[in-house]
Amino acid sequence: MTDRTNTVTAGGVQLVDTPGRPALTPAEKARRSARPVRDPDPARNAAYWARIDACVDQAPPFTDEQRAVIRAQFHSPQAREAA
Template sequence: MASPHRSARPVRFEDAARNAAYWARIDRIVDKAPPLTDDQRACIRAAFHQPEARRAAA
């Protein structure tokens, strides 16, 4: 079952059944993954915020 905090998903496939199966597979993969460590979260945040910092410095 999808977690309630997951946002609305884009439509990957026009066929509704195929689209639902795709996202169900993604949910299963995510649900099996171990939680991220604080260091992993920091690396991800840095990767996403880095381009913004470069633009601000320019």
């Protein structure tokens, strides 16, 4: 029998053997390198974006249901009127 890794997320949902995020594509790497400057000090700016990357990389990928909800919000008539 194999050992399973159990992880609890913010919503209390238990994830069993959740795979990590896939490797970055070349387009994602280019987008990360073309980010805005958040701090004039290059070292602090790099540290800021490293913290953001770490948060994003440890988060589980969206489920299909979550993607559908987000798409519905951005394509609703109210979102278009607000823009």
